[in-house]
Amino acid sequence: MKLYNSIGPNPHVVRMFAAEKGVDLELEEVDLMGGENRQENFLKLNPSGQLPCLEADDGSRIAEITAICEYLDEVGSGPSLIGETPEARANTRM
Numbered sequence: 797m798k799l800y801n802s803i804g805p806n807p808h809v810v811r812m813f814a815a816e817k818g819v820d821l822e823l824e825e826v827d828l829m830g831g832e833n834r835q836e837n838f839l840k841l842n843p844s845g846q847l848p849c850l851e852a853d854d855g856s857r858i859a860e861i862t863a864i865c866e867y868l869d870e871v872g873s874g875p876s877l878i879g880e881t882p883e884a885r886a887n888t889r890m
């Protein structure tokens with residue numbers, strides 16, 4: 797899986813989550829300060845123009861850190877970091 801990555805707190809959340817989950821991500825840097833995220837090539841990948849964006853192994857792309865972290869939690873091995881029960885997951889999301 798490839799993570800379109802940049803400076804800033806949101807990509808950092810996903811990198812931390814992946815590290816805790818033991819998921820290896822290929823990183824591709826996007827020049828946020830140079831505005832690369834708002835140019836046509838990146839907007840084709842993520843129309844919101846924001847980072848991070850995950851490209852899954854099937855080529856689909858996922859934006860929004862909560863959606864990315866929940867996806868990594870489900871496809872990664874080992875115990876869930878979000879929660880194993882409805883109550884635990886609700887508590888995490890709360």
Ligand SMILES: N[C@@H](CCC(=O)N[C@@H](CS)C(=O)NCC(=O)O)C(=O)O
Binds near residue numbers: 804
């Ligand atoms: N709601 C988004 C927020 C993403 C976000 O704001 N990312 C910042 C970097 S930390 C960004 O791309 N800023 C540049 C811009 O919006 O043009 C998420 O959960 O991923």
